[in-house]
Amino acid sequence: MYIVAIGWLWVVLMMALTEASLTAGILTFLFYGLFPLALFLWLMGTPQRRRAQRPSPRPLPEEGGDGRSRAAHAQSESLRSLGAARRERSAVMLDEETRQGDRSDAG
Secondary structure (H helix, E strand, O other): OHHHHHHHHHHHHHHHHOOOOHHHHHHHHHHHHHHHHHHHHHHHOHHHHHHHHOOOOOOOOOEOOOOOEHHHHHHHHHHHHHHHHHHHHHHHHHHHHHHHHHHHHHO
């Protein structure tokens, strides 16, 4: 879009340079070039300005509510389950040691 604007300004500048007087050249540049081009760029930039004013979109489905990806969630879940498995194993081992100690005391 900007290449069209630059081209249009170049054409209008050449038109303004060929005018008979300085005043006519300045008015040609302003009314044929600068003002219409400013209006055109403002109108064409409206959708982009609207997108910029909207709030950011919700997290994507592959992201969690806190912004982490599914892979990060899966990794943290696997670490949690690994920790739970270790705790369970230690509890079982302690339970077995307690049973063995009870048997040796009874015998």
